Each structure stands twice: as structure tokens, then as C-alpha cells.
Amino acid sequence: xxxxxxxxRQDMLVQQTPPVTERGLVKWLRENLFSTPMNALLTVLGFVxxxxxxxxxxxxxxxxxxxxxxxxxxxAIVAANAGEGAHGACWAMVNERWNQFIYGFYPRELYWRPxxxxxxxxxxxxxxxxxxxxxxxxxxxxxVGILLVLALVGVGTDGQHILLAAAIFVALTAVAWxxxxxxxxxxxxxxxxxxxxxxxxxxxxxxGVLAGFAIFAGVWLALQRAAGVVVAAGIAVVVAAxxxxxxxxxxxxxxxxxxxxxxxxxxxxxxxxFLLAFTIGVTAISASLPMGILLALGRQSDMPxxxxxxxxxxxxxxxxxxxxxxxxxxxxxxxxxxxxxxFDLILRVIILVTFFASAYIAEVIRGGLAAxxxxxxxxxxxxxxxYWQAQRLIIMPQALKxxxxxxxxxxxxxxxxxxxxxxxxxxxxxLGITKIVRSDTAWKGxxxxxxxxxxxxxxxxxxxxxxxxxYLEQKLKTDHR
Amino acid sequence: MTLAVxxxxxxxxxxxxxxxxxYRSYTIQLIVLLLFLAFLLWLTNNTIQNLAAKxxxxxxxxxxxxxxxxxxxxxxxxxxxxxxxxxxxxxxxxTLAVAFLGCxxxxxxxxxxxVLRLSKNWLVSRLMTVYVETFRNVPLLLWIILAxxxxxxxxxxxxxxxxxxxxxxxxxxxxxxxxxxxTVAITNRGSNVPAPLLTRPLGGFTVGGIPINLSVxxxxxxxxxxxxxxxxxxxxxxxxQEATGVRPVTWWKxxxxxxxxxxxxxVAMGLHWEIPGFATGENGVSKGFNFIGGITVPHSFxxxxxxxxxxxxxxxxxxxxxxILAISRGQSxxxxxxxxxxxxxxxxxxxxxxxxxxxxxxxxxxxNLTKNTTLGIAVSYLDLKGTLGGITLNQTGRELECMMLMxxxxxxxxxxxxxxxxxxxxSMKLKER
Numbered sequence: 045x046x047x048x049x050x051x052x053r054q055d056m057l058v059q060q061t062p063p064v065t066e067r068g069l070v071k072w073l074r075e076n077l078f079s080t081p082m083n084a085l086l087t088v089l090g091f092v093x094x095x096x097x098x099x100x101x102x103x104x105x106x107x108x109x110x111x112x113x114x115x116x117x118x119x120a121i122v123a124a125n126a127g128e129g130a131h132g133a134c135w136a137m138v139n140e141r142w143n144q145f146i147y148g149f150y151p152r153e154l155y156w157r158p159x160x161x162x163x164x165x166x167x168x169x170x171x172x173x174x175x176x177x178x179x180x181x182x183x184x185x186x187x188v189g190i191l192l193v194l195a196l197v198g199v200g201t202d203g204q205h206i207l208l209a210a211a212i213f214v215a216l217t218a219v220a221w222x223x224x225x226x227x228x229x230x231x232x233x234x235x236x237x238x239x240x241x242x243x244x245x246x247x248x249x250x251x252g253v254l255a256g257f258a259i260f261a262g263v264w265l266a267l268q269r270a271a272g273v274v275v276a277a278g279i280a281v282v283v284a285a286x287x288x289x290x291x292x293x294x295x296x297x298x299x300x301x302x303x304x305x306x307x308x309x310x311x312x313x314x315x316x317x318f319l320l321a322f323t324i325g326v327t328a329i330s331a332s333l334p335m336g337i338l339l340a341l342g343r344q345s346d347m348p349x350x351x352x353x354x355x356x357x358x359x360x361x362x363x364x365x366x367x368x369x370x371x372x373x374x375x376x377x378x379x380x381x382x383x384x385x386x387f388d389l390i391l392r393v394i395i396l397v398t399f400f401a402s403a404y405i406a407e408v409i410r411g412g413l414a415a416x417x418x419x420x421x422x423x424x425x426x427x428x429x430x431y432w433q434a435q436r437l438i439i440m441p442q443a444l445k446x447x448x449x450x451x452x453x454x455x456x457x458x459x460x461x462x463x464x465x466x467x468x469x470x471x472x473x474x475l476g477i478t479k480i481v482r483s484d485t486a487w488k489g490x491x492x493x494x495x496x497x498x499x500x501x502x503x504x505x506x507x508x509x510x511x512x513x514x515y516l517e518q519k520l521k522t523d524h525r
Numbered sequence: 526m527t528l529a530v531x532x533x534x535x536x537x538x539x540x541x542x543x544x545x546x547x548y549r550s551y552t553i554q555l556i557v558l559l560l561f562l563a564f565l566l567w568l569t570n571n572t573i574q575n576l577a578a579k580x581x582x583x584x585x586x587x588x589x590x591x592x593x594x595x596x597x598x599x600x601x602x603x604x605x606x607x608x609x610x611x612x613x614x615x616x617x618x619x620t621l622a623v624a625f626l627g628c629x630x631x632x633x634x635x636x637x638x639x640v641l642r643l644s645k646n647w648l649v650s651r652l653m654t655v656y657v658e659t660f661r662n663v664p665l666l667l668w669i670i671l672a673x674x675x676x677x678x679x680x681x682x683x684x685x686x687x688x689x690x691x692x693x694x695x696x697x698x699x700x701x702x703x704x705x706x707x708t709v710a711i712t713n714r715g716s717n718v719p720a721p722l723l724t725r726p727l728g729g730f731t732v733g734g735i736p737i738n739l740s741v742x743x744x745x746x747x748x749x750x751x752x753x754x755x756x757x758x759x760x761x762x763x764x765x766q767e768a769t770g771v772r773p774v775t776w777w778k779x780x781x782x783x784x785x786x787x788x789x790x791x792v793a794m795g796l797h798w799e800i801p802g803f804a805t806g807e808n809g810v811s812k813g814f815n816f817i818g819g820i821t822v823p824h825s826f827x828x829x830x831x832x833x834x835x836x837x838x839x840x841x842x843x844x845x846x847x848x849i850l851a852i853s854r855g856q857s858x859x860x861x862x863x864x865x866x867x868x869x870x871x872x873x874x875x876x877x878x879x880x881x882x883x884x885x886x887x888x889x890x891x892x893n894l895t896k897n898t899t900l901g902i903a904v905s906y907l908d909l910k911g912t913l914g915g916i917t918l919n920q921t922g923r924e925l926e927c928m929m930l931m932x933x934x935x936x937x938x939x940x941x942x943x944x945x946x947x948x949x950x951x952s953m954k955l956k957e958r
Contacts, residue, residue, distance in 0.1 A: 079646075353561065364935045365897070375928065506663070
């Protein structure tokens with residue numbers, strides 16, 4: 045059948061390019077910037093704002109001076125380089141005071157101790173951060189080790205300690221590569237190792253506290269068969285408490301006299317800068333999560349007394365500003381604690397900041413618990429799980445997953461709030477150290493640079509925390525959408 | 526043959542207190558109660574011993590002693606001869622002032638930023654993202670101090686505003702000039718803003734040492750009455766619309782009801798503005814060392830207000846954005862299908878539903894802002910923390926009483942704000958069976 049249909053086109057037309065307004069940059073501009081008159085106006089306003097900002101900031105940044113000894117010298121250099129009346133940042137201040145911003149008044153020759161503790165923190169976090177990604181753990185530990193050695197060289201540590209740090213990290217990387225699960229022991233030991241490295245003193249103090257936990261575990265395991273789980277746990281708690289409160293000090297002083305092993309003790313008032321912010325922040329963050337979980341469970345509890353106490357605690361803490369809690373730590377604890385007991389201000393602040401954060405975390409987790417369907421609880425009961433098994437296996441994994449964004453934003457809030465410790469006389473990077481720098485005659489009148497520098501570091505830490513929570517949320521997402 | 530076997534009578538054994546879930550909770554609660562009481566006893570005992578050791582007692586009589594310090598921002602009359610209690614009140618009012626204004630400003634900023642962040646305009650949404658992320662991830666303290674430092678170090682000194690003889694001779698102008706059409710002078714000490722003055726005030730009286738200004742009271746009452754009348758007008762318009770389908774035009778009536786009575790009252794009382802300035806001598810030379818007239822707003826207040834509202838605004842922006850995103854796309858698609866324009870879709874369909882999601886986080890942001898006003902001590906803003914928990918505490922040495930009282934006041938403040946907002950929340954909630 046071969047008809048000649050002359051009115052039917054035989055071949056396809058060549059595809060034409062879309063009109064100029066519907067392609068490429070023009071289309072994108074029309075759609076995203078000038079879709080309506082209102083949008084066009086907003087775009088123009090936004091553009092003007094951006095241009096003004098850049099015109100104000102860029103020359104200031106570009107004229108920045110990195111090498112100078114005082115603000116006036118900085119200004120002289122800027123004037124010489126960029127002409128009279130030009131503005132320029134004086135980063136030389138950051139350059140000169142870098143160590144003070146990071147370490148506060150920590151003795152210079154001992155900078156290796158907080159630096160190693162900071163690096164070990166990442167190793168301790170590795171099993172938690174990338175749970176299930178074993179190779180990633182090993183790579184992270186290795187990278188942290190390399191960075192640590194570079195940092196130690198940077199702060200001028202002696203070769204002996206650099207070698208020590210390198211050896212530790214080679215060993216840890218090997219452990220992470222061969223038996224990643226074993227890295228959890230590092231996480232468990234980190235509180236003691238970190239405390240020992242930061243504050244120093246006799247090695248037997250932290251070991252004594254650690255021994256208390258060992259005694260607890262030993263007694264519990266030994267009595268579990270004979271007396272049952274609950275009673276054994278009760279007895280173990282009592283025994284461990286007796287060890288910590290009564291026996292430990294005697295034993296550790298005795299051993300310390302026999303075998304004086306230890307590092308130079310550092311006073312708490314030598315802590316400062318980001319070292320202080322991280323010490324308070326990390327300790328309070330890791331302690332407030334378990335406490336928050338317990339408080340949330342207490343608030344959901346069927347036992348009226350436990351519930352009332354939890355609600356009272358949470359609502360009281362959430363009702364008062366953090367500053368009043370900090371002042372309680374510095375002014376009121378001397379009334380509430382036994383006479384002549386005087387323990388470290390940083391420790392007191394950490395305890396009250398932990399209380400404060402845990403009340404907020406408890407509320408976040410309560411939201412997660414409330415969001416779980418009733419059926420999950422009933423299914424756990426139907427399987428014959430007891431309360432703690434149900435919480436551990438069914439309820440908490442789901443509730444915590446729901447509350448991740450809220451928990452992480454509480455953590456971010458807590459880390460930002462560590463700056464408030466300046467009000468009780470500690471040298472936080474923002475108020476404490478900056479005030480010292482600004483009262484130095486060489487740097488009098490400088491304000492943008494120190495605040496920008498401190499703000500940038502806070503931004504880096506907080507922003508990466510919030511990005512990590514997004515990653516975690518994505519990774520743990522199991523529903524289909 | 527079947528025998529009805531009775532269930533074996535369980536005799537109560539002591540071990541059931543631990544192993545039987547029916548009784549275990551009593552055991553646990555008893556232990557908790559004992560531990561709690563022991564803890565309280567321990568605390569009280571320690572406190573009594575410590576107080577005895579320091580030779581102190583608990584008494585609130587110091588509140589009636591002379592305070593002896595000055596407060597530069599005072600909403601009720603206060604001199605350094607006033608009592609500590611009076612200082613407490615001044616501080617509390619300062620806290621409330623900055624918290625109230627901050628909440629309003631933060632809400633405005635937050636709603637704008639949150640809606641604009643969802644805008645289809647690429648540039649604007651990116652700019653808002655930068656704003657929100659920058660403010661959320663940097664400590665509030667930094668913003669407060671930075672704002673204060675910029676104000677107090679980058680602004681001109683008072684003497685720069687003066688017209689000296691040399692300036693008059695050379696025909697130049699002073700080093701610094703006033704802003705906002707020559708009405709506001711921002712110096713390194715404070716902002717001098719125009720003060721409203723009345724030529725025919727209505728007078729006033731004092732209640733318990735707190736002066737009540739009848740003119741202000743009358744203006745507020747009139748404004749509230751106009752708002753109430755306007756609400757009635759809108760209700761009637763709605764009823765007409767529902768009965769006939771045609772909504773009567775109300776906007777000019779609303780405007781008239783809202784504006785005319787208040788303006789009339791203000792004009793009748795003779796409102797005029799006193800603009801700050803120097804006393805000028807012959808041929809325009811300034812005399813004196815400081816501005817006269819107007820109100821001087823200390824920079825501590827301005828910096829605290831700006832920093833608090835920008836910081837909290839970024840959180841509110843996130844809440845608003847989350848609330849709008851929580852409304853399913855089907856709602857806006859249905860609205861478009863009904864022929865509603867985008868603006869009306871937002872106002873009539875999306876926002877009323879989003880509001881329910883937004884209000885709970887908004888409440889907690891208001892509470893946070895109120896509690897964060899305590900950071901004013903970084904810039905010496907004398908709020909409740911600055912007066913009662915700061916200078917009064919240091920002068921009298923009564924840490925226990927001052928801190929307890931302060932915590933109690935903040936607790937009450939939080940409870941009041943959250944209960945008021947919860948009433949609003951309940952009224953906005955979806956009415957369900």
C-alpha cells in the first residue's frame with residue numbers, strides 16, 4: 045500500500061530551541077528572581093543589600109593585617125598598604141592571642157595534655173557518631189591522629205610527647221581497623237582519661253573512681269544468681285557507694301604515697317578559652333542525655349510520687365534563667381553543702397548546667413514518647429518484656445529517633461550557653477578572654493575582630509552539630525516516603 | 526466428676542514487695558520518698574549549720590533598707606534613697622519592658638523571615654537562610670556585647686554634636702549630626718530621642734508609691750475601646766457576608782474608628798514632641814555639656830533589645846517555616862482549585878492551620894526571650910538580675926534570700942506567660958469532639 049499523501053510530512057522536523065525567555069539563564073532569572081513585580085522588587089532590594097554589605101566588608105577583609113604587635117601598628121600598616129583612611133581588619137590580634145583564646149591560662153609547656161584529650165574525644169565519639177560504619181571509624185581515628193601530631197608540633201610540644209601521641213593513635217587506628225567494636229572501651233574510659241589529662245594530679249584518683257564501677261559490676265555479677273537482679277543491683281550500688289565515699293580516699297592516698305605516679309596538677313582557674321567551653325559543654329552534653337531520659341521516663345511514670353518529683357524538677361529548672369543556676373553554683377552551694385566542703389567551681393558549674401540541660405532534654409524526649417502510638421507499648425507488654433526491656437528494645441529507640449532534632453538543638457543551646465560562665469568568674473572565650481585582650485593597651489579599641497573570631501568558631505561547631513543531626517535523621521529514617 | 530478447685534490462696538510474702546509488679550511500685554516509691562526526705566533533711570541541716578557558722582539568719586527585712594545606688598533607666602520614680610524593694614520593682618519593670626518589646630519585635634522579624642525563607646525568590650530565600658543560620662549558631666551573648674560595643678565605641682561623642690565658635694566662624698558643620706530628620710541623636714552614651722509632651726495633661730495620682738498617669742491611661746482605654754468597636758464592625762460585616770454573600774466595604778470605617786478618636790484625644794491634650802538639642806547662645810553656638818530635652822535611652826537597653834529580638838526572631842522564623850511546611854500541599858492545591866489567589870490562600874487557608882503548629886514553639890521562644898533578658902548584666906542593664914540579684918545582693922550580702930526571691934519571681938513570670946499563651950493556644954486549637 046503505497047499511497048502518495050503529499051499533505052503528510054515524511055520526515056520529522058528538527059527540534060527547535062525554546063524561545064530565549066524559556067531557556068538557560070533568562071528562564072532561571074524569570075522564574076526565580078522576577079516572577080512577579082513584588083518578587084522583582086524584593087530581588088532588587090536584596091541585591092542592593094548584598095552589594096552594600098560586600099562593599100562594606102570586602103575591603104576591610106582584604107586589607108587585613110596578620111603580622112603586627114598592636115592595634116596602632118595594624119592601622120599604620122593598613123594606611124601604608126591601602127592608602128590613608130582605608131579600613132582593614134587586624135587579625136594580628138588573633139594571631140598573637142591564639143593560644144590564650146584556645147587554652148586560657150593553661151601552662152604553655154603542658155598544651156599537649158588538653159590537645160591529646162581533645163583528639164581522644166573524637167576517638168571516644170567515633171563508635172557513637174558513626175555507629176555501624178566500621179571503616180569510617182578507623183579512617184576518622186587515623187585522620188584525627190595525623191591532625192593531632194600537626195597540632196602538637198604547632199603548639200611547640202617536645203618530641204617525647206609527640207612520639208607518645210603518635211604511638212597512641214597508631215595503636216588506636218589499628219584497634220579501630222581490626223576490632224572496631226573494642227573502641228567502645230575507649231568511650232567508656234574517656235571520662236577518666238580526659239579528666240586525668242586536663243586536671244592532672246595523681247593517677248590513682250581517677251583509677252579509684254573507676255575501681256568503684258568495677259566493684260559495682262563485680263558484686264552485681266557475683267550476687268545476680270543468688271539474690272536476683274534487683275536485689276543484687278541494690279547491694280552493688282550500696283557497696284560501690286561505700287567504696288567511693290568512705291574507703292576510696294584512704295586507699296588511693298596510701299597507694300599514691302607508695303607509687304607516686306601522676307602529672308602536674310592544674311588549678312581550675314587556669315582553664316579558659318575554648319578549652320573551658322569544650323570541657324563544660326562536652327561533659328554536660330554527655331551527662332544530660334541519660335539524665336534527661338530518666339527524667340522523661342519519671343514524668344511518664346505511673347508512680348505518683350516519682351511523677352510529681354520529676355515534674356517539679358523539670359518545671360522549676362525550665363522556669364528560671366540559666367544565669368540564676370550559675371549563680372546558685374557560685375554563691376548558694378556553699379550554703380547547701382556540708383560545712384568546709386569546697387569543691388571545684390568548674391565542677392559545680394558543670395553539675396548545674398547538666399541539670400539545666402537535662403530538664404530541656406526531658407521535655408524533648410517526652411514529646412518523642414508521646415508521639416509513639418499506644419500499640420508499641422501494648423506490643424511490648426504482649427511479648428512479655430518487663431519495663432526496662434521494653435524501654436530499651438522497643439520504646440527508646442523509636443522515641444529517641446523522633447526527638448533527635450530537638451535533642452541536638454538542646455545540645456547546641458547548651459554549648460552556646462557555656463559562654464555564660466563568664467558571669468561567675470570563669471574565663472570563657474567570649475566575655476572573659478576577649479575582655480582581657482581588649483583591656484591590653486596594645487589592643488585597646490579592637491572589637492570586630494575578637495568577636496568575629498570567637499563567633500566564627502562557635503558557628504563552626506554549632507553548624508556542624510546541626511548538619512550532623514540532619515545526617516543522623518536521614519540515616520535512621522525507616523519509613524517510606 | 527469435677528471439683529470446683531479454688532484458686533490457691535496466696536499468702537503475702539515479703540519478697541513480693543520486690544518481685545511482684547503489683548507491689549513493687551510501692552516499694553520503689555517508699556525508697557524514693559525516704560531518699561528525698563533524707564536529701565531535704567541533709568540540705569536543711571547543712572544550711573542551718575552554714576548560716577550559724579557565718580553568723581547569718583534568713584530575713585527579708587533588708588528589702589526596706591535604703592538601696593543607695595542609682596539606676597539609669599527607671600520606669601517608676603526612683604532615687605538612691607529609695608528602698609531595695611523599690612529597686613527590685615524598677616528592675617522587674619525593666620525586665621518586663623525589654624521582654625515585652627522584644628517579644629513583639631522578634632515576632633515581626635520572625636514571621637517575615639520565616640515566610641520569606643519559603644519564598645520562591647532565590648535571592649531572598651538564601652538571604653533569610655543566611656540570617657537564620659548565623660543567628661541561631663552563635664551565642665546570644667556575642668550579639669548583645671557586639672551591639673553594645675558598636676554603639677558605645679563607634680558612635681560619636683556628645684561634644685561632636687556641638688556647634689562651637691570656630692565652626693560658626695569657618696561656616697562648617699559639627700563632626701556629628703542627628704539622624705531621622707534631625708530628631709534623634711545617637712551618642713556613645715545613649716540615644717537621645719524626642720519626648721512626647723502634653724500641654725493640657727489630665728493629671729494623675731499615685732497608688733502605693735507608683736504614679737499613675739491619667740493621660741496615658743485615657744489614651745490606652747480609648748484605643749482599646751476603638752479596637753473593640755472595630756471588632757464589632759467586622760463581626761457585623763461577616764454576618765452580612767454570610768447572609769447575603771456580599772461583604773460591605775469596611776476598611777475606611779475601620780481606619781476611621783481606629784485612628785480618629787485617639788488622635789482627637791491626643792490633639793485635645795495638646796501633644797507635641799520635645800526634640801533633644803543643645804541650648805544655643807548667640808549666633809548659634811551650643812552651650813552646656815549635654816543634650817537637654819528629650820529622653821535618653823541607654824545603649825544597654827537598645828543593644829539588649831536589638832540582639833534579643835534578632836536572635837529570638839531567627840528561632841521564630843524556623844518555627845513559622847516549620848508550621849507552614851507542616852500543612853500538606855493538598856491544602857494549597859485545593860485552595861488554588863477553588864480559584865483563590867496566592868495571597869488569599871496564604872491568609873485564609875494556610876496560615877490559620879499553620880498557626881496551630883506555630884503557637885507552642887512560639888510560647889517557648891517567648892519564655893526563652895524573657896529568661897534571656899538576664900544576659901543584660903553583660904552590658905550593665907539593670908533588670909531584675911542586675912538590681913536584686915546584682916547590686917542589692919552584693920551590698921547586703923544576703924545571697925540566699927536574694928537568689929530565692931529572684932528565682933521565685935522568674936518562676937512566676939514564666940508561669941504567667943505560659944498560662945496566658947496556653948489560653949490563646951486552646952482558643953486556636955482545632956475544636957474536636
